Structures are given as structure tokens and as C-alpha cells.
Amino acid sequence: MARIRRNVWSLAQPWDPVLLWYARGVQALKARPFPDVTSWRYLAAIHGIEEQIWREFGWLKPAEHLPQTPEFKNQDQGQCQHHGWYFVPWHRGYLAAFEAIVRAAIAKLPGAPADWALPYWDYNSKAVANPRALPEAFAKNVWPDGGDNPLFDKRRYGRGDGVVVIRPQDVDTKTALTDGQFEGVTNGSPGFGGVRTPFQHDADRDHEGWLEQVPHDVVHGRVGGSQAGQDPNDWRFAGLMSMPETAGLDPIFWLHHANIDRLWEVWRKRDARHKNPTLSSWLNGPAGRHKFILPQPDGTRKRFAPKDMLDTTAPRLNYVYEDTSDPFAGQQRLGLRLRTLSVMIPGAQGVAGPEVSSVAKKPIVELLGANAKAVTLSNAPTSTTIKVDKPTARKVTNSFKLNEFAARSVPEPDRVFLNLENITSDNNAAVFDVYVGLPEGADPAAHPDNRAGVVSLFGARAATNMAKPHGGSGMTKVLEITDTIDRLHLSGNADLSNLSVLFVPVSSVGVGGVSIKRVSIYRQSS
Amino acid sequence: MLRQWLQARGFGPLGLLLWSVSLCAWLLIVGGDRLHVALPLLCGGPPNATIPQGVFALEFAIQTVGWPALAGGSVLMVIAMMAPALAGPFLHLWYRSLSRHRWRAILLFIAGYLLIWTVVCVFLILTAYLLHGSTGSELGAGLVVAAAGLAWQVSPARARCLARCHLRPRLSIFGAAAFTDPLLFGLTLACWCVATCWALMLLPLCLADAHLPLMAAGALLVAIERTRQPRPGRSGLVFR
Numbered sequence: 059m060a061r062i063r064r065n066v067w068s069l070a071q072p073w074d075p076v077l078l079w080y081a082r083g084v085q086a087l088k089a090r091p092f093p094d095v096t097s098w099r100y101l102a103a104i105h106g107i108e109e110q111i112w113r114e115f116g117w118l119k120p121a122e123h124l125p126q127t128p129e130f131k132n133q134d135q136g137q138c139q140h141h142g143w144y145f146v147p148w149h150r151g152y153l154a155a156f157e158a159i160v161r162a163a164i165a166k167l168p169g170a171p172a173d174w175a176l177p178y179w180d181y182n183s184k185a186v187a188n189p190r191a192l193p194e195a196f197a198k199n200v201w202p203d204g205g206d207n208p209l210f211d212k213r214r215y216g217r218g219d220g221v222v223v224i225r226p227q228d229v230d231t232k233t234a235l236t237d238g239q240f241e242g243v244t245n246g247s248p249g250f251g252g253v254r255t256p257f258q259h260d261a262d263r264d265h266e267g268w269l270e271q272v273p274h275d276v277v278h279g280r281v282g283g284s285q286a287g288q289d290p291n292d293w294r295f296a297g298l299m300s301m302p303e304t305a306g307l308d309p310i311f312w313l314h315h316a317n318i319d320r321l322w323e324v325w326r327k328r329d330a331r332h333k334n335p336t337l338s339s340w341l342n343g344p345a346g347r348h349k350f351i352l353p354q355p356d357g358t359r360k361r362f363a364p365k366d367m368l369d370t371t372a373p374r375l376n377y378v379y380e381d382t383s384d385p386f387a388g389q390q391r392l393g394l395r396l397r398t399l400s401v402m403i404p405g406a407q408g409v410a411g412p413e414v415s416s417v418a419k420k421p422i423v424e425l426l427g428a429n430a431k432a433v434t435l436s437n438a439p440t441s442t443t444i445k446v447d448k449p450t451a452r453k454v455t456n457s458f459k460l461n462e463f464a465a466r467s468v469p470e471p472d473r474v475f476l477n478l479e480n481i482t483s484d485n486n487a488a489v490f491d492v493y494v495g496l497p498e499g500a501d502p503a504a505h506p507d508n509r510a511g512v513v514s515l516f517g518a519r520a521a522t523n524m525a526k527p528h529g530g531s532g533m534t535k536v537l538e539i540t541d542t543i544d545r546l547h548l549s550g551n552a553d554l555s556n557l558s559v560l561f562v563p564v565s566s567v568g569v570g571g572v573s574i575k576r577v578s579i580y581r582q583s584s
Numbered sequence: 585m586l587r588q589w590l591q592a593r594g595f596g597p598l599g600l601l602l603w604s605v606s607l608c609a610w611l612l613i614v615g616g617d618r619l620h621v622a623l624p625l626l627c628g629g630p631p632n633a634t635i636p637q638g639v640f641a642l643e644f645a646i647q648t649v650g651w652p653a654l655a656g657g658s659v660l661m662v663i664a665m666m667a668p669a670l671a672g673p674f675l676h677l678w679y680r681s682l683s684r685h686r687w688r689a690i691l692l693f694i695a696g697y698l699l700i701w702t703v704v705c706v707f708l709i710l711t712a713y714l715l716h717g718s719t720g721s722e723l724g725a726g727l728v729v730a731a732a733g734l735a736w737q738v739s740p741a742r743a744r745c746l747a748r749c750h751l752r753p754r755l756s757i758f759g760a761a762a763f764t765d766p767l768l769f770g771l772t773l774a775c776w777c778v779a780t781c782w783a784l785m786l787l788p789l790c791l792a793d794a795h796l797p798l799m800a801a802g803a804l805l806v807a808i809e810r811t812r813q814p815r816p817g818r819s820g821l822v823f824r
């Protein structure tokens with residue numbers, strides 16, 4: 059029988075046995091010496107580590123050193139796969155290894171359950187009034203066994219004062235779950251699971267899928283945050299969850315990622331046409347010299363590839379989620395869009411084929427317009443204007459003509475994507491909303507339809523560091539603005555010559571803390 | 585089948601194209617380009633050669649084989665060694681330019697990139713000449729460069745230069761900046777590239793007899809290093 063990973067909100071609050079045993083397991087792992095591959099710190103370092111930060115935060119005592127084994131130096135540390143199509147399979151393997159190690163640690167204690175499984179934090183749960191609040195077992199430094207609560211960490215700043223505040227739009231899973239494609243394309247739709255990142259990985263970090271952007275990145279930034287009243291660009295005041303180099307040290311990390319992993323199951327199950335990649339470069343990935351390898355409870359290591367992560371009930375994983383029901387009742391992005399467009403293009407729905415396009419052909423993605431110079435964000439809203447290239451804009455407009463897209467038998471008119479290119483920042487916890495096409499001086503809060511999405515800069519600091527392998531190129535974020543462009547077309551005001559973009563900080567950005575080299579838009583034609 | 589196998593190993597259409605370009609340059613070099621005819625001429629610096637003597641020798645070589653041949657030879661050498669390493673910058677230029685300006689941007693980039701390298705090659709040839717003169721033999725010059733190169737190869741400063749080779753600048757699409765941005769990208773990238781790889785270029789120039797095998801070894805090193813996924817925590821060492 060597969061073990062069941064339960065929703066933290068369907069457990070008794072605050073100390074359901076599942077959480078209590080988790081706390082005891084965490085306590086046991088934290089007590090192990092760092093070089094032990096099953097220790098709390100070793101497992102967190104597999105996700106990411108930076109010695110200076112760990113020392114400052116007290117996770118490395120002055121007399122301690124990083125593990126000296128060649129395995130740690132060359133293969134184990136800093137393995138986490140972000141910004142690419144290995145994000146979900148790698149984290150699934152990572153969680154499973156962690157869960158097995160915690161279960162084995164608990165098993166040594168008297169009265170332990172044999173079927174303990176990691177709970178997940180469903181921030182969209184209907185079971186409680188505010189599922190986006192931190193569960194009490196994590197939020198307070200008290201627990202039934204007495205002494206310090208192993209699930210509590212004071213480096214969890216949330217909005218700044220230690221209270222985690224997450225807005226519904228920060229954890230909106232609609233974009234991710236209603237996109238039928240796992241694999242995305244550069245500059246266009248990144249897909250549910252991200253863009254193919256081959257051996258010859260381009261230096262930019264611009265390949266993250268919808269799920270990784272929201273809710274994954276945003277929850278990291280909203281939970282970790284940075285200390286109120288301090289410079290958010292100084293990592294010394296950042297929360298553990300805000301940085302990939304420390305995130306695995308926070309016990310809530312694992313419940314957050316269990317939910318991300320569950321959303322992969324929800325996506326796959328909600329529509330029979332939702333398919334994982336079938337290319338061998340994904341299944342047997344990653345390409346290149348480095349392989350995924352993780353510790354086992356007995357201290358050995360085991361390799362895995364994405365193909366081992368497809369079925370959670372396989373003996374190696376052996377778990378199911380309490381709830382993988384579809385929150386969007388079968389809705390698909392394409393279907394929703396065509397319903398809107400049917401006002402303008404009568405019969406559009408009839409013309410369109412299946413709601414999940416099964417076109418094997420790679421879509422055309424091309425630059426449509428860009429702003430004039432780099433933008434620096436501050437704590438006040440900042441705007442920039444995209445100037446659109448006329449000949450390319452005509453292609454977009456033409457794609458809306460019924461005879462055009464019927465004749466070419468494509469499923470839909472062009473999609474349009476906003477690209478925030480090469481964002482550099484030392485502030486990993488920066489989160490901001492992005493609005494497109496707002497009239498000048500308009501209150502963004504009054505125009506929710508113009509909201510393109512929310513961006514979290516989880517991982518930006520490392521991507522900004524000139525000494526790191528990426529040479530300080532920063533990261534690139536892609537947001538879909540097809541809806542806004544559709545509405546412009548519907549209103550008959552499809553003059554796309556200029557498009558305003560407004561950045562509204564959600565958390566403290568800090569002075570000159572975030573720079574975006576180019577703000578551009580791309581068209582994607584299927 | 586073959587296509588899948590290649591793609592799984594990171595050889596997309598662009599990678600294959602660049603490797604072919606590099607191979608063509610190699611064939612032209614092996615087929616005997618004039619720079620390599622002139623190399624022995626250049627390498628024979630007298631003991632304690634001075635810069636003016638070096639310039640004179642260079643002028644003599646130019647008279648013998650001609651400017652175009654010498655510059656062409658340098659360009660060929662750069663293309664042979666560096667083309668496969670340029671996939672990242674080319675993709676950046678391709679994706680971040682208006683589709684009708686993609687080739688223009690790439691050509692401007694190449695112009696800037698080759699300009700820097702050609703100028704640098706002249707300096708490297710001069711250096712090889714002077715080193716030969718002061719050490720008295722090709723082997724001596726080679727050993728000096730090998731020692732200095734090895735020290736540089738493992739230094740953190742070089743790792744930083746290599747990291748800069750992954751920089752991807754903003755590319756404007758309107759006005760004069762649409763022309764100058766790709767050009768500047770080529771110029772700056774070449775500078776970081778030179779800083780990273782000068783030793784690999786200088787060594788074959790010093791040892792005229794072993795020129796081709798050394799160049800081939802250098803090219804292999806560049807290819808391995810640039811196409812490998814950068815990993816955090818890695819020092820300047822190529823093989824680890």
C-alpha cells in the first residue's frame with residue numbers, strides 16, 4: 059500500500075501526530091553531524107549552500123568545516139535544478155530521499171508510526187479560512203516535547219516582522235494547471251514544466267516553467283522575506299526560504315515542495331492529454347557529466363533520472379497524495395481564450411481543433427517590441443513603455459482574422475508574452491506585481507484585468523554575482539499577456555504601437571535593488 | 585535516431601553548424617594558409633630581440649605573404665578554435681533581435697569579435713617573436729608560455745574572465761543602438777575571450793613546428809569548457 063501524503067490543513071491543529079513525528083524526525087536529523095549524508099545540514103546543502111552565509115546564520119560553527127569528501131565537493135552539494143524542465147523531477151527525487159531518511163530516523167523512536175509520510179502545505183485548501191497562513195506548528199517556538207520547536211525558525215521573516223502573509227494571487231495555480239504543454243519555448247510560453255535545458259545550457263536563467271514561477275518562487279520569497287527595517291539587498295537580513303542556498307534548512311521548505319510535487323500530479327491527472335516529456339534527453343536526463351544522485355537512509359547514495367519519477371506509486375517512491383482533484387473543473391487555457399474571442403471571431407471555437415493543441419511542430423517565437431533602456435525598480439511603482447515594431451505587429455493583428463487562422467488550420471491567434479530580461483538584484487526576497495496597458499496615472503488596484511502576474515526573484519543574487527559561472531547575467535522572467543492583447547483587439551483599439559508596463563512592489567525592493575536590462579514582448583504563433 | 589542521439593548530447597542544429605564552420609577553418613589551415621607559411625619566418629627572433637626588431641620582422645612577414653594572408657590566417661585560427669564556443673552569444677543575438685534583423689545583428693557581432701582577435705593576434709605574434717629572442721629557442725619560448733599559461737589557467741582571475749564570457753547584454757531594437765549594441769557585444773565578449781584564452785593561442789604561435797597539434801588541443805579545451813554546464817562551487821580548473 060502506498061503511503062498517503064496528507065494536506066497539512068486536514069490534520070488536527072496544531073500538533074497532529076503527523077506533524078509531531080515530523081518535528082521529532084527533524085530534531086533527530088538536526089542532531090547529526092554535518093558530514094553524515096543523512097543529516098539535516100547535508101540534505102539542505104544538496105539543494106544549495108554558500109559557506110559565508112551558513113557561517114553568518116550560525117549553521118556552521120566557527121570551528122566547523124564543510125564536509126571534505128570528494129562526493130560532497132563534486133557531486134552532492136548545490137544539485138538543485140531550477141529554471142528548466144528538470145525542476146519537477148529532480149525535486150520529486152529530492153523529497154523522496156528526504157522523506158525516507160526522516161521516516162528511518164523516526165522509526166528508531168518508541169511508538170513511531172511505520173507509515174509516516176511527508177505532509178504538504180496546500181495554500182489553496184478549502185479546509186480552513188486562511189490556508190495561506192503558516193501552520194501553527196511552524197509559526198510558534200513551542201511544542202509538546204518541550205524546549206525549542208524543531209519546526210520553528212526565526213529566520214522566517216514573511217512580511218518583515220515574522221508574520222507570513224501570502225495573497226491569493228501569489229499562489230494562483232491557474233496559469234500552470236490550465237496550460238496543456240509540459241515543455242515550453244524560449245521567450246514564449248515556458249510551459250507547465252519549463253523549457254528544455256540541454257547540455258549546452260545558455261547562460262541566462264530564463265527557462266523556468268509556470269509552476270516554478272507561481273506558486274513556487276513566490277512562496278519562497280513571501281515566507282522567507284527579509285528583516286523589517288534593514289536593507290533587503292543585504293543577504294545578512296534575508297530569510298532562509300528566500301535563498302536557494304539556505305531554503306532547505308527551513309522545515310517548511312519540504313511541505314512547500316510537497317505541494318509543488320502534488321501540483322505536478324494534479325496537472326497530469328486533470329486531463330488525459332497532459333503528458334510528461336517523452337524525449338530521452340528528459341527521461342534519461344540530465345544530459346552531460348553530472349547525474350542526479352541522492353543519499354539513502356543507510357548512508358549509501360542512489361542515482362535517479364526523471365524516468366524513475368513518473369509514477370509515485372512505484373516501489374521506489376510509494377506514495378499518493380490525499381487530494382489531487384482538479385480545482386478548475388477541466389478548464390483549458392485555449393478553451394477559455396477561444397470563448398472570449400468568439401465575440402470577435404464568430405465560430406472561432408468551431409474552427410479550433412482540440413483544446414490542448416497537439417501540434418508537434420515547434421511554434422514560431424519572435425520579438426515584437428522592446429523598451430528604450432534598462433529599468434531600475436524602487437519601492438514606489440515604476441513604469442516603462444514598450445515600443446512595438448510595426449511589421450511584426452501586423453502579423454499579430456492578421457492572426458486574429460478568422461480566414462487567416464482557419465486557412466492555416468492553427469488552433470488560435472498569436473499569443474503574446476512579456477519578457478523581463480536579465481533581471482539583476484541582490485534581493486532574493488523581492489516580489490512585485492506587473493501590470494500591462496494601464497492608462498497613465500490609473501490606479502493599478504482598480505484594474506485587476508491588466509495585471510500580467512507576480513514576479514519573485516528567488517535565486518536572483520547568485521545569478522547577479524559576476525564571479526559566478528553565469529557571469530552576472532541575471533534571470534529572465536516570462537509572463538503571458540495574451541488576455542490583455544486580446545482585449546485590445548476586442549475593443550477595436552488594436553493599435554499596438556506603444557504598451558505601458560508598470561511594476562508595483564509587493565515586498566520591500568530597496569533602493570535601486572532591482573534592475574531589468576530590457577523589457578520586451580514576443581509573439582508566439584502556433 | 586542520430587538526431588536524437590546528437591540532441592541528447594547538446595548538439596542542436598546550431599551546434600552542428602558551428603562545429604562544421606570550425607572544421608572548414610581547420611581544413612583550410614591544414615591545406616596550408618599563408619600565416620602558417622610565415623610563422624617560421626616570424627618565430628626566428630634573434631637573441632635579445634627588441635620591439636622595433638619585432639615590428640620589423642612583422643613588416644617583413646607582411647611583405648612576404650601580404651596583409652590579407654596574415655590577417656586571414658589569424659581570422660582562420662580564431663574561427664577554428666572559437667566558433668563552437670560562440671553558440672550561446674549567437675542564440676542570444678538570434679532570440680533577442682527582430683526576426684528580420686537577426687543576421688544583421690550576428691554579422692555586426694562577428695565583425696566586432698574578429699576585429700579584437702585580429703589585433704590581439706598581431707600582438708601575440710610579436711610576443712612570441714620577442715620570447716623566442718630572449719629565451720633563444722622555440723622550446724624555451726614555449727616553456728615560458730606554458731608555465732605562465734598554466735598558472736593563469738588555474739587562477740581565480742581567469743575563472744572570473746571565463747564567467748564574463750557568459751554575459752548577455754541588452755540589445756536595443758530601435759535607432760542607432762540597434763547597430764551599436766550587437767557590435768559592442770562582439771567587442772566586449774572578444775576582450776573577455778582573449779583574457780580567458782590568450783595562453784592557448786600564444787602557445788601554438790611560439791612552437792611553429794607543433795603548431796597544429798597544439799592548436800587542436802587548445803580548441804578541444806575551449807570546446808569542453810564552454811559547452812559544459814557551469815556549476816556552482818567550481819574553481820578555475822578545467823578538469824576536476
Ligand SMILES: [Cu+2]
Nearest residue numbers: 274278305315
Ligand atoms: Cu524551491
